[in-house]
Every structure is written in C-alpha cells, then in structure tokens.
Amino acid sequence: MGRKQQSRQQQHEQRQPLLQNGSDATDVEAPPPAPGPAAAPAAALPTAADADADAAPRVGVLRLLAEAKPEAGTITIATFFLFIAALANLAIPKIAGRLIDACTQAAAGQITAAAARALLDQNLYLVLAVMGAAGLASGLRAYLFNSAAERVMCRLRVRLFTQLVQQEVAFFDVTPVGELSNRLSEDTRAMKDAATTSISMMLRSLLTCVLGAVMMFITSWRLASLTCATLPVTLLMFRTFARLNKRYVTAQLTSAAAASATAQEVLAGIRTVKSFAKEGHIVRKYTSAANDILSWGLKSAVASGVFTGSAIPFAFGSMMVVLWYGAVLVLQGDMSLGDLNAYMLYAIFVSGSAGGIAGTAASLIAAVGAGRRVFQLMDRTPQLPPSGTLKPAGSPAGASLEFKDVHFAYPSRPDSWVLSGFSLAISPGQSVALVGASGGGKSTVVKLVQRFYDPQRGSLTLDGIDIRSIDTTFLHQAVALVAQEPLVFSESIEYNICFGVHRQVTQAEIEAAAVAAHAHGFISALPQGYASRVGEAGVMLSGGQRQRLAIARALLCAPRLLLLDEATSALDAESEHLVQQALQEAARNRSVMVIAHRLSTVTGADMVAVVQAGSVVESGTHSALMAAGGAYSQLVQRQVFGAGAGVEVQEVQEVEHAGSSSSGADAHGQK
Numbered sequence: 245m246g247r248k249q250q251s252r253q254q255q256h257e258q259r260q261p262l263l264q265n266g267s268d269a270t271d272v273e274a275p276p277p278a279p280g281p282a283a284a285p286a287a288a289l290p291t292a293a294d295a296d297a298d299a300a301p302r303v304g305v306l307r308l309l310a311e312a313k314p315e316a317g318t319i320t321i322a323t324f325f326l327f328i329a330a331l332a333n334l335a336i337p338k339i340a341g342r343l344i345d346a347c348t349q350a351a352a353g354q355i356t357a358a359a360a361r362a363l364l365d366q367n368l369y370l371v372l373a374v375m376g377a378a379g380l381a382s383g384l385r386a387y388l389f390n391s392a393a394e395r396v397m398c399r400l401r402v403r404l405f406t407q408l409v410q411q412e413v414a415f416f417d418v419t420p421v422g423e424l425s426n427r428l429s430e431d432t433r434a435m436k437d438a439a440t441t442s443i444s445m446m447l448r449s450l451l452t453c454v455l456g457a458v459m460m461f462i463t464s465w466r467l468a469s470l471t472c473a474t475l476p477v478t479l480l481m482f483r484t485f486a487r488l489n490k491r492y493v494t495a496q497l498t499s500a501a502a503a504s505a506t507a508q509e510v511l512a513g514i515r516t517v518k519s520f521a522k523e524g525h526i527v528r529k530y531t532s533a534a535n536d537i538l539s540w541g542l543k544s545a546v547a548s549g550v551f552t553g554s555a556i557p558f559a560f561g562s563m564m565v566v567l568w569y570g571a572v573l574v575l576q577g578d579m580s581l582g583d584l585n586a587y588m589l590y591a592i593f594v595s596g597s598a599g600g601i602a603g604t605a606a607s608l609i610a611a612v613g614a615g616r617r618v619f620q621l622m623d624r625t626p627q628l629p630p631s632g633t634l635k636p637a638g639s640p641a642g643a644s645l646e647f648k649d650v651h652f653a654y655p656s657r658p659d660s661w662v663l664s665g666f667s668l669a670i671s672p673g674q675s676v677a678l679v680g681a682s683g684g685g686k687s688t689v690v691k692l693v694q695r696f697y698d699p700q701r702g703s704l705t706l707d708g709i710d711i712r713s714i715d716t717t718f719l720h721q722a723v724a725l726v727a728q729e730p731l732v733f734s735e736s737i738e739y740n741i742c743f744g745v746h747r748q749v750t751q752a753e754i755e756a757a758a759v760a761a762h763a764h765g766f767i768s769a770l771p772q773g774y775a776s777r778v779g780e781a782g783v784m785l786s787g788g789q790r791q792r793l794a795i796a797r798a799l800l801c802a803p804r805l806l807l808l809d810e811a812t813s814a815l816d817a818e819s820e821h822l823v824q825q826a827l828q829e830a831a832r833n834r835s836v837m838v839i840a841h842r843l844s845t846v847t848g849a850d851m852v853a854v855v856q857a858g859s860v861v862e863s864g865t866h867s868a869l870m871a872a873g874g875a876y877s878q879l880v881q882r883q884v885f886g887a888g889a890g891v892e893v894q895e896v897q898e899v900e901h902a903g904s905s906s907s908g909a910d911a912h913g914q915k
C-alpha cells in the first residue's frame with residue numbers, strides 16, 4: 245500500500261468510532277483531558293439514526309418561506325391569481341346546479357321550454373367565461389410561483405456551497421464528501437420540488453378546501469353538518485399517516501445521502517478498486533446501503549398502503565351516506581335537485597383537494613427533512629477562529645518560521661496528541677528536511693503551517709507573527725505546498741497553473757513558471773498547449789507531469805516559504821529526474837520545509853530535523869547527525885525517510901562517501 249494510500253486509509257478509519265483511539269505513533273503519550281478549544285470532535289452531519297433526533301434544529305416550511313423573502317412581490321401576485329383561479333373554479337358547481345334546476349323546472353312545467361333553453365345557453369356562456377378566467381389565472385399562478393421558487397433555490401444552493409467551502413478542514417475529516425454533495429444535489433432538489441409545485445399546490449388545495457366548505461354550508465347546512473361529523477375520523481387517519489411518513493421519508497433521505505457518499509468515494513477510487521479486483525466487494529457494500537434505503541421505503545409503502553386502504557373506502561362510504569341523506573331531503577322538498585348536485589360537486593372538489601393536500605404533504609415532508617439538513621449545514625459556524633489581517637513583510641531572502649513547544653491533537657481524535665512539544669525554527673532562506681518514520685507527525689506539521697488546524701498549546705509564528713493573526717489569503721500566497729499527490733482539476737493546464745494566484749497574471753508569467761518547473765516542454769508538445777484539458781484529477785497526464793504542473797502552480801504564487809512533500813517515490817527514473825530538477829529550481833531564493841523521502845534531499849538541506857512521536861528528537865546537518873550516531877543515523881541505516889520511500893543502498897553509500905568528504909550541507913546541493 246502506497247504512503248498516501250495508507251494515510252487515506254487512516255483518515256477513513258478515523259471516521260470509524262471503534263478505531264478512534266488508534267494511532268500509528270504508538271509511543272505518543274495520551275494528552276490530558278480537554279487539550280483546548282479544538283478538543284471537541286468536529287461535528288459531522290446527522291446520520292440515519294439521528295433522523296428522528298429532535299436535537300437538530302426544527303426547521304420547516306417556515307424557514308423555507310423566510311428564504312423566499314426577496315420574492316415576496318412575485319409570490320403576492322401569484323397568490324392573488326391563486327385566489328382568482330380558486331374562486332372561478334368554485335363558481336362552476338353553482339352554475340351546473342342552475343343548469344339542472346332549469347331542466348327540472350321545465351320538466352315540472354314551472355317554466356317554458358324556451359325559457360329553460362335560454363337559461364341553459366346563458367349558463368353555458370358563463371361557464372366558458374369562468375373557465376377561461378380560471379385557466380389564465382392558474383397559468384399565471386403556476387409561472388410566478390415556479391419562477392420565484394427557482395430563484396430562491398438558486399440562491400440557496402450558492403449560499404450552501406459558499407458555506408461548505410468555508411468550513412474548517414477538521415469538518416471535512418469527519419464528513420464524507422459524497423454526503424455533502426448529496427446535500428447540494430438531492431436535498432436542494434427535494435426542497436425545490438416542494439417550493440416549486442408542492443407549496444403552490446398545497447395553497448391551492450387549502451384554499452379550495454376552505455372556500456368549498458363555505459359553499460357546502462351555504463348550499464345545504466344539513467348535509468354539511470353530516471359531512472363534518474365524519475371529519476374527525478378522517479383527520480385522525482391523516483395525522484397518523486403524516487407522522488409516520490415524515491419519519492420514514494426523513495430517514496430514507498438520510499440513508500440515501502450515506503449511500504451516495506459510499507458510491508462517490510468508490511467511484512472516485514475506481515482504479516484502485518479495479519486493480520484489487522474488488523468490484524464484487526464494493527457492489528455488496530453499496531447493496532447494503534441501498535437496502536437500508538429500501539427498508540425505510542418499504543416501511544413508508546406499508547404506511548401508505550394502510551392509509552390508502554382505510555381512508556379512501558371510508559371517504560367514499562361517508563360520501564354515499566351524504567348522497568342518501570341529500571336524496572331524502574330532495575324527496576321531502578327541502579332541497580332542489582340542482583342544489584344537491586352543486587353540493588356533491590363541492591364535496592368532490594373539497595375531498596379531491598384534501599387528497600391533493602395528502603399527496604403534496606409527502607413531498608413537503610421530504611422537503612422539511614431535506615431543509616433541516618441543509619439549514620443545519622448552512623447555520624454551522626466554522627470551528628476554526630477567523631484569521632487576523634496582518635501581512636508581515638519579512639526578509640527578502642524568505643520567510644522565517646518557528647514552532648515553539650507545539651502540542652496538537654486532531655479535532656476528530658481529541659484525546660491523542662499527534663504533536664507534543666514540537667519545536668523547530670527555520671530562518672529566512674534556510675532549507676529544512678523533516679525525516680522520520682511513518683505516523684511521526686511530519687505531514688501534520690505542514691498542515692499547521694497552512695493553518696488547516698490550530699495547535700492547542702505552544703506557538704507557531706511566521707516572520708515573528710502568530711500564524712492566526714495573518715490574513716488567510718496573504719498566508720496562502722506566502723506559503724505554497726507541493727503535495728506528494730497534487731490535486732489537479734479537470735480544467736485546462738493554464739487554469740491549473742493559475743489556480744493558486746489571486747491576481748491577474750500574464751501568459752509570459754505562466755510560461756516562466758512552467759519553464760522553471762520543467763513543465764513547459766511537455767505542455768508545448770500537447771495539441772492545444774496551455775489550453776489543453778487534463779481530464780478528471782489530471783488522468784490525461786503522467787504522475788511526473790502532474791507534479792511539475794503543481795510545482796509551476798506553487799512558483800506562480802512566488803511563495804516565501806515552500807512546503808514540499810517530496811514526491812518522487814512513485815515515479816520512473818526519467819520523471820523523477822525531471823521533478824527533482826524542478827524542485828531544486830523551486831527551492832531557490834526562498835525558505836523551504838521538505839518532508840524528505842530521498843537521501844540526496846536530506847543531505848542537500850541546511851538542516852535535518854528528525855521527527856519522532858510528535859517532536860523533534862534530533863536536528864543538525866546530515867554529517868553532524870551521522871557522526872552523532874543517534875536516531876538519524878539509525879534511520880539512514882534502515883533507509884527510512886518517509887513511509888514507502890526507501891533509499892537505494894548505492895545512494896546511501898554514495899552519500900556516506902560525500903558526507904565524509906564535506907560538511908554535508910552541499911553534497912547534493914539543493915540550494
């Protein structure tokens with residue numbers, strides 16, 4: 245397993261609660277309780293098990309409506325059209341009643357056939373006019389509601405994404421990326437569905453229900469009272485179903501987010517999966533996650549079946565009883581046939597709308613669950629205190645960096661010091677190589693310099709200023725990292741080189757950085773040169789090319805401190821040579837801190853610091869440390885400079901020889 249693969253594996257394991265106390269650096273003493281403000285584990289998002297937990301802020305449709313404030317004008321006009329359409333629709337049963345009454349009056353000889361015909365024609369024109377008005381108002385209502393909702397959701401997505409990228413690194417240590425992208429896609433889609441169709445349909449149905457009920461009472465208070473008598477049972481059924489369904493739908497969405505996180509992680513690492521022929525294993529893993537979604541879906545299906553099987557027959561049965569009583573009233577002469585017809589139409593309208601409410605309630609419930617998760621994320625305050633505004637000028641020779649008795653535990657493992665009493669000083673223009681066995685804390689040191697985390701104790705200063713007081717953008721221009729596996733975006737080469745800079749750069753500057761990084765040659769050979777796209781994660785480039793691209797990116801920032809996770813172990817000899825040359829070029833005229841994997845780098849550094857169990861146990865030049873015969877000389881003998889990075893025996897012998905004939909600092913002169 246490669247070094248970074250191991251480290252990713254470790255990071256993955258850190259998400260498993262059972263392994264939380266594990267650490268590679270076994271001899272690191274356990275920190276005292278509550279090492280500082282970062283002691284609390286970074287809060288992750290809720291899991292399916294938390295779906296019912298009331299600890300999550302109660303966020304519902306009201307919060308979604310609050311988000312719609314900027315669209316208040318559009319929504320008010322849409323609501324006006326909603327009223328018009330509902331009123332127009334409710335006029336139809338009354339007109340239908342008049343048509344029937346005209347016929348029954350003509351049949352009973354109360355009016356002439358010609359008068360009845362005139363009444364029929366008049367009412368037909370009225371119906372056509374009313375339906376035209378209802379159609380126009382409904383169309384405008386739908387357009388206005390939907391367009392407002394689309395704008396609200398667009399703003400919400402952007403805000404959510406902005407909030408996500410502002411979270412501290414520790415948050416991403418414990419929250420799978422797949423889950424977060426699920427928030428952005430699935431949860432916002434569920435909210436959009438609710439906001440576009442469901443809320444508008446719900447409003448329409450509610451209005452039709454209320455106005456229809458009024459019309460039912462106006463048409464026949466006796467029939468309306470009988471209908472009302474059956475209402476409590478219907479409401480009880482509905483309430484029980486809505487509660488159950490809300491629980492199941494929320495849990496199902498949370499399980500879906502977990503499944504999506506699994507899928508995303510595995511698809512992103514599909515090459516590794518295939519190289520180990522683990523397709524079957526990951527399909528089983530995904531199947532288990534999909535089964536979890538299924539089990540909540542099946543529970544919801546049972547609830548839906550029971551509700552449909554009991555509520556619908558009950559509703560039809562009670563309607564037939566009302567029709568029977570209405571027929572009795574007509575026979576007794578207490579009601580006209582037209583009114584009975586109008587009443588039944590109103591009853592159908594109202595029950596249809598009530599059914600519509602039940603239908604849209606499911607998607608609203610899903611949206612409330614989705615909204616709760618989205619707003620919970622949106623309301624999360626990054627745990628890392630904000631940076632200051634200082635921009636130290638420092639020395640032109642490079643930055644100075646000083647760790648003084650730094651103690652640090654990762655927020656996800658607050659009870660296990662990774663750095664304990666770490667002290668190290670780099671003066672302007674100096675190059676320092678960090679060496680030591682895997683898990684000793686070398687990469688952690690680099691992460692602290694980038695201020696991904698804050699130490700719980702001790703101080704870390706850049707140019708004499710506490711790193712927390714330095715402006716973030718300034719810091720990340722002053723300090724640039726070339727990682728062992730640099731991240732390359734699926735954009736053009738030019739985009740990737742310019743990614744680190746916060747100013748306009750000229751083509752000449754980009755090319756100069758590429759030349760210095762020994763990347764210009766291969767870039768110019770590509771058909772579209774600097775405009776060539778590199779594929780997802782830079783798959784269209786070789787490992788060495790990706791690395792030289794990352795070096796060019798770092799150089800364009802003109803950093804005063806260069807952090808190198810020297811990364812040549814995975815490269816072939818030719819690539820390694822080119823990357824080495826590029827790194828030497830990059831290290832010129834600035835301070836350098838390098839996690840060294842090659843002996844030549846170590847011997848070329850001004851100072852070597854041996855990191856063990858979270859602190860510097862030895863420091864000095866290569867030859868001085870070799871002469872001392874301590875931890876460093878043992879490392880050299882064991883050829884261990886970093887996990888997975890062995891040193892050729894011949895190289896050790898060469899360096900030993902060089903070390904004995906010089907002071908060691910310039911045997912393979914990196915600077």
Ligand SMILES: Nc1ncnc2c1ncn2[C@@H]1O[C@H](COP(=O)(O)OP(=O)(O)OP(=O)(O)O)[C@@H](O)[C@H]1O
Nearest residue numbers: 254267268417654662682683684685686687688887
């Ligand atoms: N994000 C993280 N959350 C919790 N623990 C972490 C995290 N990253 C690293 N660790 C732990 O911190 C310890 C030091 O890791 P670090 O990567 O700094 O070591 P290293 O010396 O760079 O090792 P290597 O040479 O293998 O890269 C390890 O025990 C590791 O498991």
